[in-house]
Amino acid sequence: MTAHLIGAPGGTGLVLVEHADRLPTVAWCGVVDPATTAADHAALTPDGLPLLPEGSHTWYGRPGLSGHRGAGEPGAWSPWFVPTSIAVTPHHATIAAADKQAGLTLRTDVETVPGGLLRLRHALTNDGPTEYQLEALDVVVPVPDRAVESLDFTGRWARERTPQRRPITDGLWLRENRRGKTGFDAATVLTAGTPGFGFAGGEVWGVHVGWSGNHRHRLERIPLGKNNPTVTALGGGELLLPGEVTLAPGATYETPWAYVGAAGDGLDGLAARFHDYLRSVPAHPGSERPVTLNVWEAVYFDHDLTVLRDLADRAARIGVERFVLDDGWFGGRRHDRAGLGDWTVAPAVWPDGLRPIIDHVREAGLQFGLWFEPEMVNADSDLFRNHPEWILATAGRTPPEERHQQILDLAQPGAYRHILDRMSAVLSEYPVDYVKWDHNRDAVDGGSGVVAGRPGIHAQTVAFYRLLDELRSRFPHVEWESCASGGGRIDLEVLQRAQRVWTSDQNDALARQAIQRWTGQLVPPEYLGAHVSSPRSHQTHRALPLDFRAGTALFGHFGIEWDLTSATDDELDALARWIELYRTHRALLHGGRTVRLDSAVENAWVYGVVAPDRSAAIVAYAQLDELPHEPPRFRLPGLSRAARYSVRRIDPAPWPEYDVPAVLLSGAALADTGLPGPPPAPQSIVVVLVTAEP
Numbered sequence: 106m107t108a109h110l111i112g113a114p115g116g117t118g119l120v121l122v123e124h125a126d127r128l129p130t131v132a133w134c135g136v137v138d139p140a141t142t143a144a145d146h147a148a149l150t151p152d153g154l155p156l157l158p159e160g161s162h163t164w165y166g167r168p169g170l171s172g173h174r175g176a177g178e179p180g181a182w183s184p185w186f187v188p189t190s191i192a193v194t195p196h197h198a199t200i201a202a203a204d205k206q207a208g209l210t211l212r213t214d215v216e217t218v219p220g221g222l223l224r225l226r227h228a229l230t231n232d233g234p235t236e237y238q239l240e241a242l243d244v245v246v247p248v249p250d251r252a253v254e255s256l257d258f259t260g261r262w263a264r265e266r267t268p269q270r271r272p273i274t275d276g277l278w279l280r281e282n283r284r285g286k287t288g289f290d291a292a293t294v295l296t297a298g299t300p301g302f303g304f305a306g307g308e309v310w311g312v313h314v315g316w317s318g319n320h321r322h323r324l325e326r327i328p329l330g331k332n333n334p335t336v337t338a339l340g341g342g343e344l345l346l347p348g349e350v351t352l353a354p355g356a357t358y359e360t361p362w363a364y365v366g367a368a369g370d371g372l373d374g375l376a377a378r379f380h381d382y383l384r385s386v387p388a389h390p391g392s393e394r395p396v397t398l399n400v401w402e403a404v405y406f407d408h409d410l411t412v413l414r415d416l417a418d419r420a421a422r423i424g425v426e427r428f429v430l431d432d433g434w435f436g437g438r439r440h441d442r443a444g445l446g447d448w449t450v451a452p453a454v455w456p457d458g459l460r461p462i463i464d465h466v467r468e469a470g471l472q473f474g475l476w477f478e479p480e481m482v483n484a485d486s487d488l489f490r491n492h493p494e495w496i497l498a499t500a501g502r503t504p505p506e507e508r509h510q511q512i513l514d515l516a517q518p519g520a521y522r523h524i525l526d527r528m529s530a531v532l533s534e535y536p537v538d539y540v541k542w543d544h545n546r547d548a549v550d551g552g553s554g555v556v557a558g559r560p561g562i563h564a565q566t567v568a569f570y571r572l573l574d575e576l577r578s579r580f581p582h583v584e585w586e587s588c589a590s591g592g593g594r595i596d597l598e599v600l601q602r603a604q605r606v607w608t609s610d611q612n613d614a615l616a617r618q619a620i621q622r623w624t625g626q627l628v629p630p631e632y633l634g635a636h637v638s639s640p641r642s643h644q645t646h647r648a649l650p651l652d653f654r655a656g657t658a659l660f661g662h663f664g665i666e667w668d669l670t671s672a673t674d675d676e677l678d679a680l681a682r683w684i685e686l687y688r689t690h691r692a693l694l695h696g697g698r699t700v701r702l703d704s705a706v707e708n709a710w711v712y713g714v715v716a717p718d719r720s721a722a723i724v725a726y727a728q729l730d731e732l733p734h735e736p737p738r739f740r741l742p743g744l745s746r747a748a749r750y751s752v753r754r755i756d757p758a759p760w761p762e763y764d765v766p767a768v769l770l771s772g773a774a775l776a777d778t779g780l781p782g783p784p785p786a787p788q789s790i791v792v793v794l795v796t797a798e799p
Contacts, residue, residue: 108147109193112137116221117367117378119246120146121156121191121198128156128186128202128211134223134246134310135367154247154336156200156213157227161185166327166338167277170211171240174233181207181237208233220381222366224315228359231352239350243323244363245340248310252297252337255324256372258623260289263611263644265592266623273297273337278324281344285512285548285562286589287317287596294626295322296375297339303703305371305742312339313379313627315597316361318566319344339365346560364597372626373743377698380629383600390584390604393691394631395426395472396684397664399541402612402643404668406433406440408454412670414465419669421469423681424688427664428466429474429541434459436486442509445481446488448527459535467536474539475531479524480569481510481545488513488523495520497561499552507546508590514554514561515568525572532580541607542573544589573602586634592620595628605634605662612638612666613645614657615729615788621661622701622712630714631695635661637680639668649788651676652758655683656725656790659756660694660712663687682757690755690794693723700724700743709736709782715743719772722795723755726783736782741795744772748797752780756792763791769798 112118118137121129130153133146155162157169161183173182186202186209198215210230218224225244231237255273257280258266271278280292298309314320322341329336342360350358364382368374383389398420404412408430417428432438434455436447444451450458459475466473482489482496489496489511496511498504504511515521531537553561573585587594587603591610600606606628609620614637621633635658641648643666658664663684669677687694694714700722702711709732713724726739744750749769761784775795783791 106147106151108132108143109198110137110143111193111195111198111215112217112223113196113221114139116217117223117365119215119223121193121200121215122147122151122153123188123191126187127162128159128188129191129200130155131247134248134365136369154245154338157186157211158245158338159184159186163329165329166325167323169245170229170242173238173240174235178233178235179206180204181209181233184209186211203232209237218382219385221378222364222382224362224364226360226362228357229352230357231354234354236354237352238348239345239352239358241342241345242358242360243321243340243342244360245323245338246312246365248297248337248339250335250337251299251308252310253300254298254302256296256298257292257294257322262289262590263609264616265289265609265620266293267619268623273324273326275326275328280322282321283319283344284593285318285551285565286544287594287599289591289593291596292322293595294375294379295324295339295341296372297324297337303371304373304701305703307371308367308369309372309375310339310367311365311375312341313364313597314341314343314361315364316343316566317569317594317596317599318562319346320361343563346562348558349560349563361598373698373700376626379627380699383597383629383632386601388600388602388604390631394662394695396424396687397427397429397474397634397636397662398425398669399429399431399636399664399666401431402639402666402668403670406438408433410461413462415670416668417462417466417469417471419672419677420665421471423677424684425471425665427472427474427539429476429539430459430462431476431541432478434475443483443485445478445483445510446486446513448477448524448531450531463535472538473536474541475535475537476541476543477528478543478545479528479572480513480515482513483510492519494554496554497548497551497565498554499550504550507549510546512546512548512551512565514565515572516561516564517554521568521572525575528576529579532576532583537583539584539586541586541588544594546590570598570602577602592624595624597627600628600632604632606632607634608661611644612636613642613647614638614649614654615647616645617657618710618727618729621657622710625699629695630661630699633661634664636664636666637683638666639671651679652756652760653788653790655680656727656756656758656792659683659687659792660714660725663691679757686755686757690723693721697722698743702740702742706732706734706737708732711740711742713741719743719745719748720797724793724795726791728783728786728789730787732785736785738779738782739791740777740779741775741793744775744795745797746771746773746776748772750775750795750797753794753796754791755794756790758790761786761789761791765793
């Protein structure tokens with residue numbers, strides 16, 4: 106029996122066991138311990154979970170591959186793959202296999218990536234003489250039976266990534282997303298763990314499907330029968346609609362990457378693997394994240410040059426570094442019912458083009474950003490009037506409108522070329538540093554205009570990637586934000602291309618606390634657009650203190666979504682102090698490990714960022730609401746237990762009054778005992794800087 110370990114010590118790994126007449130099995134998946142060999146795992150679990158679960162090998166759960174040919178084609182619906190080649194190194198494996206009777210070839214890639222994750226994908230080729238109808242192709246890995254609880258996310262607009270936990274029971278836990286984009290209610294990271302796992306404790310295993318279209322995550326526990334152990338399988342893949350992928354003879358379908366992580370130190374350890382991976386990708390924003398002013402909630406569709414200049418001037422005076430002109434600058438876009446698709450500057454609003462505002466913004470020392478929604482079209486637009494056939498539609502009917510718009514079928518060459526040319530023209534004419542790329546509706550009834558009678562979501566997702574890749578190639582100096590009516594398109598595939606995400610349209614800081622807390626399970630803080638809203642929230646109409654709003658935004662990519670022309674001098678001065686704090690410490694805020702304390706008391710949260718070498722940390726104590734008792738102690742997680750630290754309060758909020766002890770304290774004392782709890786003050790944040798001393 107030949108067994109192979111793919112994975113580096115301390116990172117996520119798996120053990121493949123070869124079999125002569127069938128696919129390798131995965132004997133084990135977890136954190137690699139150098140003391141345990143591949144042979145050890147293979148001896149204890151010789152059968153394991155098939156690399157691609159097949160019913161032909163006594164797998165009673167959901168198969169890894171579902172598909173079929175027409176009548177008279179034996180075996181294609183239930184394949185039996187036999188290996189033809191296996192190439193393995195400590196960091197990569199490629200397994201090729203074939204079922205000659207079914208006329209199918211399978212290739213599976215397993216590889217380690219920076220940060221300690223594994224990623225896996227399958228590629229299926231049709232070697233037969235007839236079409237093969239592919240229904241599903243998923244990646245799965247085993248998790249041990251001590252993983253008895255699961256965590257994933259759901260949500261809605263302005264309440265993305267709401268956690269939900271459940272016990273792992275027999276059967277299938279299936280999270281499907283059919284929105285045509287990643288989705289507000291996406292599972293994001295489906296996690297299995299040991300009893301009571303939390304931020305800092307417990308063993309956890311997580312999977313994320315890197316795909317910006319329809320997708321699924323799955324967790325399944327299957328009793329295999331007499332003398333066979335119960336198997337728990339974790340995985341996922343693209344969700345294919347009926348008839349969406351039909352493989353012609355010789356054609357190949359490749360799944361998205363499924364990213365798998367394991368950690369022995371809880372959810373923070375698992376999050377660190379995803380964060381470190383994203384910090385290694387070429388598209389990662391290597392430069393300091395500029396303080397950003399987005400003008401949407403300041404002016405909405407009312408673009409007035411005098412007002413916008415005043416906004417830019419006020420922003421520059423308080424330390425803002427980027428000015429973003431949002432929706433309303435193009436075509437007939439005076440409201441949300443018209444203009445989408447007509448990407449030319451509106452002469453009625455901007456008679457001299459965008460030069461006057463761009464020149465003013467740049468003279469003030471700010472970068473300039475611009476909003477687009479390239480994949481969408483309003484019925485009231487020149488584009489739709491000229492090309493009504495360019496939308497995703499089924500059976501000749503127009504799909505139900507959502508947000509007064511339809512989706513352009515970018516798989517159609519004419520539609521793709523039109524958007525590419527119009528965006529290129531704008532970005533060539535004007536010195537734009539940053540594009541906020543929005544996507545404001547789900548794909549419903551989205552039929553293809555390329556292949557009649559077929560869904561178009563897979564091809565649309567591929568075309569979106571191709572369009573963004575082409576624009577990035579043409580305009581390498583431009584940074585890109587992934588926005589989809591807020592946090593509706595956040596995944597590891599779009600983040601191969603974007604430098605920022607709009608975490609949520611929800612700018613209410615109280616609601617934002619939870620959204621940022623849990624989006625951070627996948628995405629590091631430097632990507633998370635987090636803005637200081639107006640005193641009364643546009644979304645909830647709740648009034649919140651400025652220091653609480655700014656302190657919440659501090660732990661992301663800091664920005665402002667507020668009509669600064671309505672702010673008082675005192676408010677501008679206070680906001681300037683928060684901006685100075687962010688600019689002083691953003692290297693640490695955006696370069697360290699995220700830590701979150703499991704809350705002993707509801708509405709009292711502790712979280713922060715610790716430097717990779719644990720030499721410094723910035724940690725916040727946020728009191729969200731009234732507490733049942735006096736505030737709990739302010740414990741500081743993630744520090745070196747043996748080191749000694751000084752602690753200094755650094756937030757500019759004058760309230761609540763709170764002084765930390767002016768003595769050196771060990772990391773162990775700060776983690777186990779903690780500082781005295783701040784005075785009870787609902788909707789307040791205390792931020793401390795922790796520095797290791799010689």
